[in-house]
Amino acid sequence: MSELNHLNYYRLPWNFADNSIAWLEPTAKCNLACYGCYRRNEADGHKSIAEVEADLDVFQKVRKFDAVSIAGGDPLVHPEIVEIVRRVKARNLKPILNTNGVALTPGLLRELKRAGAFGFTFHVDSKQNRPGWKDANELELNELRHTYARMVADAGDLACAFNSTVYDDSKKFVPEMVKWAERNIDIVQLMVFILYRAIDARKFDFYAGEEKLDTDTFIYNDEGEEKKDVKAQEIYDLIQSEYPDFDSCAYLNGTERPDSIKWLLSGRLGTPGKIYGYMGKKGMEILQMFHHLFLDRYLA
Numbered sequence: 001m002s003e004l005n006h007l008n009y010y011r012l013p014w015n016f017a018d019n020s021i022a023w024l025e026p027t028a029k030c031n032l033a034c035y036g037c038y039r040r041n042e043a044d045g046h047k048s049i050a051e052v053e054a055d056l057d058v059f060q061k062v063r064k065f066d067a068v069s070i071a072g073g074d075p076l077v078h079p080e081i082v083e084i085v086r087r088v089k090a091r092n093l094k095p096i097l098n099t100n101g102v103a104l105t106p107g108l109l110r111e112l113k114r115a116g117a118f119g120f121t122f123h124v125d126s127k128q129n130r131p132g133w134k135d136a137n138e139l140e141l142n143e144l145r146h147t148y149a150r151m152v153a154d155a156g157d158l159a160c161a162f163n164s165t166v167y168d169d170s171k172k173f174v175p176e177m178v179k180w181a182e183r184n185i186d187i188v189q190l191m192v193f194i195l196y197r198a199i200d201a202r203k204f205d206f207y208a209g210e211e212k213l214d215t216d217t218f219i220y221n222d223e224g225e226e227k228k229d230v231k232a233q234e235i236y237d238l239i240q241s242e243y244p245d246f247d248s249c250a251y252l253n254g255t256e257r258p259d260s261i262k263w264l265l266s267g268r269l270g271t272p273g274k275i276y277g278y279m280g281k282k283g284m285e286i287l288q289m290f291h292h293l294f295l296d297r298y299l300a
Contacts, residue, residue: 002240002247004233006259010250010281013288013298020066020300022059022093026052026084027073031102035127036165036196045073052084056091066291067094067118067300076103082115089116094300096121096159100128101148109155119159121192122148126170138164138173142180145188153187161190166235168196168228174235175242185272195230232261243275249284 014020028045030037047055059065068088075081076099088095097112101122124145126138133144145162152160162181166174174193181191199206199215206213240246252263267279291299 002236004236004248004261004264006251006253006261008281009248009264010285010288012250012252012263012265012284014252017062018064018298020298022056022063022065022068024052024055024059024068024070024084024088025072026070026075026081027078029077030073030100031077032074032100032128032130034100034123034125034129034165036167039073041073046078049080049083049087053087056088060091064297065093065300066295066297067096069096069098069121071098074099074103076101076108082108082111085112085117086115094118096300098123098163100124100130101144102130104148104151106151106155109151113155113158117158119161119189120148120152121161121163121190123163123165124148125164125166127165127167138170139176139180142177145180146184149184149187159189160187161192162188163192163194165194165196166230168230171230171234171238174238178239179242182268182270182275183272185270193235195232195235196227197229198227232264236264245275245278247278247280249279249281 025039026047028039028042030039030041033041056068059068070081070084070088072078075084075097078084081097085095085097095115095117096119097117098121101120101124104120122145124141126136126141130136130144133141136144149160149162152158164177177191177193181188206215236248246266246268248264248266250265251261254260254262265284267284269276269279288298291297
């Protein structure tokens with residue numbers, strides 16, 4: 001297996017003021033209770049359209065960006081989600097719905113598309129306590145993923161991505177999930193593996209700017225049961241075990257260590273059942289630089 005070396009990859013040039021994505025949370029309400037979620041579920045957590053507009057104003061005042069990830073909670077439970085998508089699109093931005101998919105229907109999907117939705121990122125994993133899927137493992141959940149991907153594909157001209165939080169006991173399924181994405185490469189554009197990492201507030205203090213945070217309010221706060229963090233090298237090795245030619249092209253590092261890998265991106269080109277190759281670091285650099293040169297923002 002290859003050892004990850006950050007110098008082999010393109011370091012994405014994103015920063016606070018010039019980033020490909022802005023993160024909009026119009027609601028803190030959700031219809032699932034996922035293990036490892038970073039948000040507390042709030043029954044009355046909806047923002048008004050005026051508050052959403054104010055958030056977008058702040059984003060555009062301080063940052064250049066290409067897409068707005070509309071998250072939550074779950075954004076589809078917001079009663080005015082179609083209007084929120086319309087407001088984002090009216091600002092010449094890409095609205096991307098980050099959802100668990102539970103509330104999505106073909107009718108709502110058509111409304112969101114007409115409002116200007118660019119695509120959907122579905123979070124599906126085995127620790128979400130989904131009704132009807134509570135005992136399903138990651139491979140069995142591919143059936144549900146395919147249902148969502150097919151629904152989006154049938155609507156036409158929408159991007160489809162999937163997030164999955166990877167835990168120590170579920171990482172073994174990653175290679176087969178990658179194979180599933182290959183078989184459905186015509187309707188699935190992106191797979192994101194979010195590696196579980198807990199916060200141990202006994203070792204560090206946490207700050208937002210100069211303000212010290214109360215770690216008792218952290219959803220990720222881990223002061224009890226020992227949980228094992230999952231690292232990028234482990235997942236990289238698992239994928240390479242099935243795809244020896246697999247490699248990545250770009251990364252983002254942490255703030256403390258420049259060689260730590262917090263985001264690792266790979267781009268593969270292919271058709272269902274056949275992968276022709278993987279994007280290299282210069283390919284990703286050219287893509288990002290030319291997009292910024294001509295459109296004045298990095299590509300999401």
